[in-house]
Amino acid sequence: MSTTTPDIIYTIVDEAPELARNSLLPIISAFAGAAGINVQTRDISLAGRILSLFSNLLSDEQRVTDDLAALGELVKTPDANVIKLPNISASVPQLQEAITELQSQGFPIPDYPRDPKTDTEKSVRAKYDGIKGSAVNPVLREGNSDRRSAKAVKAYAKLNPHRMGDWTKDNKTTVASMPGHDFFANEKSVTITAAQAGGAKIIHTDKDGKTTVLKDGLSYEDGTIVDGTFMSAKALRTYIKDEVASTPPGVLFSVHLKATMMKVSDPIIFGHFVSVYLEDFLGKHGSAIDFNPNSGIGTLEKLIAGNAEMEADLKAALASKPPLYMVNSDKGITNLHVSSDVIIDASMPAVIKAGGIGWGPDGEPANTKCCIPDNCYAPVYDETVEFFKTNGKLDVTTCGAVSNVGLMAQKAEEYGSHPTTFTANADGTISIVLDNGETIISHDVEAGDIWRSCTAKKAPILDWIKLGIERADATGLAAFWLDENRAHDAELIKYIKPALADAGKDIPIMAPRAATRFTLEEMTKGHDVVTITGNVLRDYLTDLFPILELGTSAKMLSIVKLMNGGGLFETGAGGSAPKHVEQLQEENHLRWDSLGEFCALGESFNFLATKDRPKAAILGDAVERATQILLVEGHSPGRKVGDNDNRSSHYWFARYWAEAIASQYKDADLKAHFSKIATELAENEDTILAELKADEGKPADMGGYYHADADKVTAIMRPSKTLNAIIG
Numbered sequence: 238m239s240t241t242t243p244d245i246i247y248t249i250v251d252e253a254p255e256l257a258r259n260s261l262l263p264i265i266s267a268f269a270g271a272a273g274i275n276v277q278t279r280d281i282s283l284a285g286r287i288l289s290l291f292s293n294l295l296s297d298e299q300r301v302t303d304d305l306a307a308l309g310e311l312v313k314t315p316d317a318n319v320i321k322l323p324n325i326s327a328s329v330p331q332l333q334e335a336i337t338e339l340q341s342q343g344f345p346i347p348d349y350p351r352d353p354k355t356d357t358e359k360s361v362r363a364k365y366d367g368i369k370g371s372a373v374n375p376v377l378r379e380g381n382s383d384r385r386s387a388k389a390v391k392a393y394a395k396l397n398p399h400r401m402g403d404w405t406k407d408n409k410t411t412v413a414s415m416p417g418h419d420f421f422a423n424e425k426s427v428t429i430t431a432a433q434a435g436g437a438k439i440i441h442t443d444k445d446g447k448t449t450v451l452k453d454g455l456s457y458e459d460g461t462i463v464d465g466t467f468m469s470a471k472a473l474r475t476y477i478k479d480e481v482a483s484t485p486p487g488v489l490f491s492v493h494l495k496a497t498m499m500k501v502s503d504p505i506i507f508g509h510f511v512s513v514y515l516e517d518f519l520g521k522h523g524s525a526i527d528f529n530p531n532s533g534i535g536t537l538e539k540l541i542a543g544n545a546e547m548e549a550d551l552k553a554a555l556a557s558k559p560p561l562y563m564v565n566s567d568k569g570i571t572n573l574h575v576s577s578d579v580i581i582d583a584s585m586p587a588v589i590k591a592g593g594i595g596w597g598p599d600g601e602p603a604n605t606k607c608c609i610p611d612n613c614y615a616p617v618y619d620e621t622v623e624f625f626k627t628n629g630k631l632d633v634t635t636c637g638a639v640s641n642v643g644l645m646a647q648k649a650e651e652y653g654s655h656p657t658t659f660t661a662n663a664d665g666t667i668s669i670v671l672d673n674g675e676t677i678i679s680h681d682v683e684a685g686d687i688w689r690s691c692t693a694k695k696a697p698i699l700d701w702i703k704l705g706i707e708r709a710d711a712t713g714l715a716a717f718w719l720d721e722n723r724a725h726d727a728e729l730i731k732y733i734k735p736a737l738a739d740a741g742k743d744i745p746i747m748a749p750r751a752a753t754r755f756t757l758e759e760m761t762k763g764h765d766v767v768t769i770t771g772n773v774l775r776d777y778l779t780d781l782f783p784i785l786e787l788g789t790s791a792k793m794l795s796i797v798k799l800m801n802g803g804g805l806f807e808t809g810a811g812g813s814a815p816k817h818v819e820q821l822q823e824e825n826h827l828r829w830d831s832l833g834e835f836c837a838l839g840e841s842f843n844f845l846a847t848k849d850r851p852k853a854a855i856l857g858d859a860v861e862r863a864t865q866i867l868l869v870e871g872h873s874p875g876r877k878v879g880d881n882d883n884r885s886s887h888y889w890f891a892r893y894w895a896e897a898i899a900s901q902y903k904d905a906d907l908k909a910h911f912s913k914i915a916t917e918l919a920e921n922e923d924t925i926l927a928e929l930k931a932d933e934g935k936p937a938d939m940g941g942y943y944h945a946d947a948d949k950v951t952a953i954m955r956p957s958k959t960l961n962a963i964i965g
């Protein structure tokens with residue numbers, strides 16, 4: 238194979254996983270290189286994606302390639318072997334910060350046009366909107382999702398349980414959802430027949446019969462499930478008002494959304510929370526300030542800074558309502574500051590793991606009302622909260638492992654809905670009309686309602702059912718999490734029942750609430766369970782259960798078997814851990830655990846080995862052994878200065894990996910090469926660990942956040958000359 242064709246692609250990303258990459262990738266590249274395996278990088282960071290939008294404005298030295306587009310093509314080929322680390326799915330405030338930082342570094346890129354008027358501004362805004370929110374994962378995820386904990390990881394967690402908060406029966410933490418008029422209640426769903434396959438558009442018709450095409454050029458294949466639904470803005474605002482008013486004294490108020498993935502609908506829902514919660518303040522000052530509630534209280538604070546009257550009124554407005562659940566009480570960052578700070582898949586498990594606890598403005602722990610407006614998936618969290626109230630906290634030392642098979646390929650379900658999500662700008666109807674004139678879905682809407690459509694294609698659905706059956710066979714207990722009373726799920730079930738009958742399998746199909754109870758009951762008894770779910774629950778459950786079982790979802794194995802034969806190996810299920818970067822900047826300790834990367838790496842080598850690359854098999858086996866030893870020997874990062882950190886854990890990983898390759902007999906060259914490395918790493922242990930720790934406790938300057946200085950980051954993340962020389 239040509240050395241220019243990458244055998245494995247490793248992604249350049251953001252925040253903590255990107256810092257970790259700077260330390261780990263040189264080790265991976267060196268070890269792989271010794272086995273003739275070519276590892277290359279592709280940049281999918283937020284800064285890289287911004288720069289690739291404006292190549293025409295940049296100098297030759299500043300110009301970057303559009304790596305995401307190239308990867309998007311690669312994952313549709315059998316050759317894809319991509320290790321994908323978590324990247325920022327940017328909210329508008331994050332995007333604006335990244336733009337400002339790049340401008341300050343001399344990149345002549347345009348501002349984010351908040352209110353585009355000219356054609357140029359509209360085109361810049363459209364470009365930026367294309368990379369807003371979750372703009373990477375849906376492009377790369379050309380396959381369904383298989384997330385589970387490696388056996389060694391689960392066994393280690395059972396023997397070394399993390400801290401879990403206690404639950405008592407009088408815990409006042411609750412989950413509160415809309416009484417109706419939400420996406421769940423309004424959903425309609427059809428499966429496209431061969432006769433219906435073809436083009437379609439989405440049309441708004443106002444009360445006077447005037448039509449506006451909201452989306453043209455849609456194309457549905459035979460067998461695609463098409464959904465349409467909406468959330469009533471009026472009902473949403475009434476619900477928020479009622480929930481604010483009924484929050485009991487001493488209980489915190491919070492909302493939990495996925496504004497990154499659901500990048501059109503959820504920032505708007507978040508904005509309704511902000512504007513209802515701040516109605517007194519905005520009633521008095523709203524017309525005097527240019528404030529979009531969707532951007533949150535963080536932006537409002539910056540906007541009114543220095544205006545003593547407004548600052549006092551904002552303080553009074555916050556004090557007049559139930560105290561907000563805080564993201565960071567030390568820094569005064571509330572639940573309503575920025576929509577990307579409270580991301581439901583990470584935030585709800587954190588509340589649950591702590592024992593139904595959030596932190597209030599006074600920095601004290603308290604029970605929390607968790608508003609999750611829509612009823613499609615909120616029952617999962619409601620049932621979990623009620624289960625722990627009744628049964629007490631989970632026993633990590635005995636509980637079973639919950640894994641997931643998720644329908645994800647080709648932008649399945651809600652997570653593919655943002656190009657077809659609209660706010661109704663007038664009362665009327667929104668309909669999906671096929672090119673043959675047939676209206677397949679129609680809703681009466683009012684101005685402000687949030688309407689969306691999404692699809693799930695037949696080939697991914699059939700592939701997902703097959704994968705679900707495979708994992709169920711390998712595990713024992715399993716269930717499909719689908720509600721036969723929900724329109725979309727009822728269509729999916731029409732695919733599942735015959736497929737199960739054909740395969741002679743009897744996997745139960747349960748609505749999310751019942752499936753949650755079943756899973757919690759069985760895992761509590763020590764049984765392993767597979768959850769076979771749609772795309773949103775894939776996301777939610779692969780944080781919820783790992784965070785309860787392992788303390789973090791970062792330790793999960795996350796495999797995406799691409800539909801055209803390639804492999805995408807994600808690292809864990811968590812995100813990019815901005816709090817870890819903060820700690821590194823303040824005290825040069827990086828608590829990021831690369832276990833997810835180790836697991837992905839092993840799978841990536843194993844996958845390469847299936848393509849007649851025997852040395853890859855040796856490296857893959859050795860990665861697995863090294864990971865097990867690292868866990869057993871307790872060399873994972875700790876939380877505090879003085880503990881092992883990300884860099885020292887990479888030293889141990891390199892050492893155990895080299896030792897494992899050195900101890901095999903299948904390949905004499907590799908054995909000889911890595912015996913020498915293993916010996917040198919062992920002999921220099923004290924020096925290397927001392928060099929890695931030399932600057933701990935002091936601030937670290939990365940020379941940027943979204944687009945840090947490469948040399949500075951290398952210096953921070955590779956401070957051991959001795960280690961670098963051995964790896965070199």
Ligand SMILES: NC(=O)C1=CN([C@@H]2O[C@H](COP(=O)(O)OP(=O)(O)OC[C@H]3O[C@@H](n4cnc5c(N)ncnc54)[C@H](OP(=O)(O)O)[C@@H]3O)[C@@H](O)[C@H]2O)C=CC1
Nearest residue numbers: 323324325326497580583789791811812813814816829830
């Ligand atoms: N696949 C992807 O690309 C994903 C990207 N994201 C992006 O990540 C960002 C942050 O999201 P957020 O919701 O805060 O969730 P994160 O998962 O990044 O962080 C939540 C917490 O989980 C713990 N954690 C996560 N990963 C690790 C790890 N490797 N080692 C140790 N602890 C870990 C940390 O806890 P502690 O502080 O206690 O150490 C962290 O603060 C957002 O910008 C979001 O867009 C989010 C999800 C997936």
Ligand SMILES: O=C(O)CCC(=O)C(=O)O
Nearest residue numbers: 326371374497498776810
């Ligand atoms: O792409 C994103 O924004 C988040 C993805 C995510 O949370 C997940 O896949 O678990």
Ligand SMILES: [Mg+2]
Nearest residue numbers: 582776780810
């Ligand atoms: Mg997630």
